[in-house]
Amino acid sequence: QAKSLGRSRSVVFELAMAADQRDYYLLERDLDEAIERDQLSLVFQPKVDLISRKAVGLEALVRWNHPTRGQNSPSAFIPIAEHSDQIIRIDRWVMRNAVAKQAERHSEGLPSLPIAVNLSIADILSPNLVPYLTGLLAEYGVPPQALEIEVTESCFMRQLAETRNVLRALNDSGISTSLDDFGTGFSSLSYLRQLPLQCLKIDQSFTHSMLQDHNAEKLTQAIVAMGNALKMKIVAEGVETREQMNWLLAHGCHIGQGYYFSPPVPPEDLQQVIERLEVRLSA
Numbered sequence: 001q002a003k004s005l006g007r008s009r010s011v012v013f014e015l016a017m018a019a020d021q022r023d024y025y026l027l028e029r030d031l032d033e034a035i036e037r038d039q040l041s042l043v044f045q046p047k048v049d050l051i052s053r054k055a056v057g058l059e060a061l062v063r064w065n066h067p068t069r070g071q072n073s074p075s076a077f078i079p080i081a082e083h084s085d086q087i088i089r090i091d092r093w094v095m096r097n098a099v100a101k102q103a104e105r106h107s108e109g110l111p112s113l114p115i116a117v118n119l120s121i122a123d124i125l126s127p128n129l130v131p132y133l134t135g136l137l138a139e140y141g142v143p144p145q146a147l148e149i150e151v152t153e154s155c156f157m158r159q160l161a162e163t164r165n166v167l168r169a170l171n172d173s174g175i176s177t178s179l180d181d182f183g184t185g186f187s188s189l190s191y192l193r194q195l196p197l198q199c200l201k202i203d204q205s206f207t208h209s210m211l212q213d214h215n216a217e218k219l220t221q222a223i224v225a226m227g228n229a230l231k232m233k234i235v236a237e238g239v240e241t242r243e244q245m246n247w248l249l250a251h252g253c254h255i256g257q258g259y260y261f262s263p264p265v266p267p268e269d270l271q272q273v274i275e276r277l278e279v280r281l282s283a
């Protein structure tokens with residue numbers, strides 16, 4: 001009986017795998033046309049100074065509006081895109097649209113807030129990333145300080161020297177760099193020493209557990225202390241409650257990002273969200 005149960009389980013498992021595989025290829029195929037068919041868009045989430053309660057930056061996050069599946073989460077399609085050079089086409093679209101957004105904000109006389117874009121390892125290693133970016137900035141007349149790059153530790157595991165060179169070249173052209181999802185990867189400390197990074201983004205798993213879990217709290221405290229000692233900007237990701245915000249303020253982390261302030265919003269809602277932050281957070 002145990003045997004037949006085992007067998008039927010493995011059949012179920014294989015069917016699930018097959019469905020996943022099919023799904024994977026379907027998504028990959030559709031993703032090829034997403035840009036041409038105008039199915040990608042950007043949403044923006046503010047990074048908030050916890051003391052002044054003002055937005056100090058924005059993060060651009062990609063969305064894929066699939067014709068039949070509706071809105072696909074980037075955690076579902078970015079990993080697929082990362083298996084081929086699709087990711088490079090997608091992220092170049094993201095960079096162009098983020099820079100275009102800056103040019104638009106500037107022409108509307110809106111206060112300048114740097115926009116961060118997320119890059120994958122393939123983008124970092126693609127041969128002409130830096131000229132592409134400086135070209136874009138020149139084309140739209142946007143200063144390099146208006147753009148930031150977020151990378152994760154997974155970028156460095158394989159290509160540390162190459163990544164360091166690219167981050168340096170970005171810094172040299174005036175674009176600052178952030179380490180995203182800090183604390184979830186491996187051997188973070190040696191990367192921090194070796195890489196030219198201006199900002200540390202504490203992964204949301206810390207923010208979510210630090211008030212419940214003593215070890216998480218101590219680790220978060222240590223990360224903040226370390227970032228401050230290295231004179232890096234520190235951003236806590238995934239801030240959802242007033243208690244989390246107060247903890248961060250009390251422990252020396254002064255920038256937060258998360259649903260407590262605002263979820264990522266489409267461009268048409270962005271300025272209103274920015275303007276209402278201060279009012280809402282003071283109430």
Ligand code: C2E
Nearest residue numbers: 061062074075078094118119120238239240257258259264
């Ligand atoms: P990330 O860069 O760490 O972005 C933060 C993610 O957390 C976003 O998910 C955001 O919507 C979500 N988030 C923000 N505040 C909260 C909160 O208070 N609570 C919770 N539970 N979640 C919050 P999203 O937009 O689904 O993006 C997921 C990941 O996909 C990003 O993580 C990033 O690694 C990747 N990604 C997004 N856009 C791009 C892109 O244009 N290019 C590349 N290469 N990757 C991207």
Ligand code: MG
Nearest residue numbers: 059118150180
């Ligand atoms: Mg990010």
Ligand code: MG
Nearest residue numbers: 180181201237
């Ligand atoms: Mg993150």
Ligand code: MG
Nearest residue numbers: 152180181203
């Ligand atoms: Mg992430």
